[in-house]
Amino acid sequence: MENPPMIGKNIQKFRGARGLTLNVLSERSGVSKAMLSQIESDKVNPTVATVWKIAKGLGVELQDLLDMETQPKRIFSLNPASEVTSKLEKTKNGVTIQILSPLSMVEDLELYLLTFEPHASLPSEPHFPGTQEFLTVIKGTVKVTAGDNSAEIRKGDFLMYHCDVEHTITNESAQPAVVHMVVRYTPDRK
Amino acid sequence: MENPPMIGKNIQKFRGARGLTLNVLSERSGVSKAMLSQIESDKVNPTVATVWKIAKGLGVELQDLLDMETQPKRIFSLNPASEVTSKLEKTKNGVTIQILSPLSMVEDLELYLLTFEPHASLPSEPHFPGTQEFLTVIKGTVKVTAGDNSAEIRKGDFLMYHCDVEHTITNESAQPAVVHMVVRYTPDRK
DNA sequence: AAACTATGTTCAATATACTAAACATATACG
DNA sequence: CGTATATGTTTAGTATATTGAACATAGTTT
Secondary structure (H helix, E strand, C coil), X not given: CCCCCCCHHHHHHHHHHHCCCHHHHHHHXXXXXXXXXXXXXXXXXXXXXXXXXXXXXXXXXXXXXXXXXXXXXXXXXXXXXXXXXXXXXXXXXXXXXXXXXXXXXXXXXXXXXXXXXXXXXXXXXXXXXXXXXXXXXXXXXXXXXXXXXXXXXXXXXXXXXXXXXXEEEECCCCCCEEEEEEEECCCCCC | CCCCCCCHHXXXXXXXXXXXXXXXXXXXXXXXXHHHHHHHCCCCCCEHHHHHHHHHHHCCCHHHHXXXXXXCCCEEECCCCCCCCCCCEEEECCEEEEECCCHHHCCCEEEEEEEECCCCEEEECCCCCCCEEEEEEEECEEEEEECCEEEEEECCXXXXXXXXXXXEEECCCCCCEEEEEEEEXXXXXX
16 A cells, blocks of 8 residues: 555445445444545545444444455466466355466365355355365355354364365355365375 | 454554654654654544554554454364364464464375564475475565575465475565465375 | 753644534435 | 425534644663
């Protein structure tokens, strides 16, 4: 960031996405309608406490309002050119799946970056027996269910599980979530 | 966060770590000494723009000052209890290495969370031939050198490289960095 | 000890964030 | 059409964030 963040557009975006009016957001956040209007048009330099109240009223984290436009995620390799990395990116039902690992490693070891919109879910069929998944939560909170077991993990947490059963990753919260996933296929096919 | 962030302690921590006086930070940030004093003792609710100036003066990101105490990173497993996950954590030369993967997977597939203090570096000897490392930058910017090649990657970026040569990950910036690392040993020992 | 320097705190003045109420504009409704 | 409702903007007043200067305190120097 070269300049102080202009958060007006961010707030407007979240408020619009939720279909909230200034009056409603004012009630929910405890910030006056007039102030909201001025902040959204960047006419004032709001206080941290005020922006925090607005974030709570919108159901997002303070960070989400302060972030400038998110930088594009880049994929690099120091390996010989033969091993090309992929830039595939699919979005389905509010879940964006970005494949980090090269195509040559498919069904061996795969790395993904998963971005969940609020209340988005990613269900998966059982994989080959012995397959495992390793999750590291980068942002937000998600709930993971694999067979009969489930766990709720949040930013910074790590979770591993066998995924040769039906398994689902769900973002039950009203805030976006980002998860790093490693899939390891049939590790012990000795 | 249940309450608006109290950022006084955070600023004091960074300022102390850099050995800066209020006067010096005032000059660097363009925020008056009086204001800095009051913010550090949480007597006022500073403006976002003001906190941003202070962050720039300290050479950190706005986020670093707003973060409350970072939650402890937890490690979970949905697998049978036989597969125990580790909680090992080593700090050396400003780099904290947290092993995420269980000990049973050592020298097969290993997952780490690396936290770099400003200007900290993690050099490594060559691993077995064919070994590869996969990095995803979670926070900040790091420079990776493997043999003759090198690249600078930032938050959100992904990088893979063969690490059967000497390789180093360095945080050259004045801000902390966090990197997710996957090490895959000898993938093609067919 | 007195005088000087360096650091952080408080004070009085000013700029501005923030609020409640009035205003503008549009759409629905009789 | 006129009235009512719903939305966002502007206005005037108040609370407070911010500042330069004075103050307090401790450590050094002579």
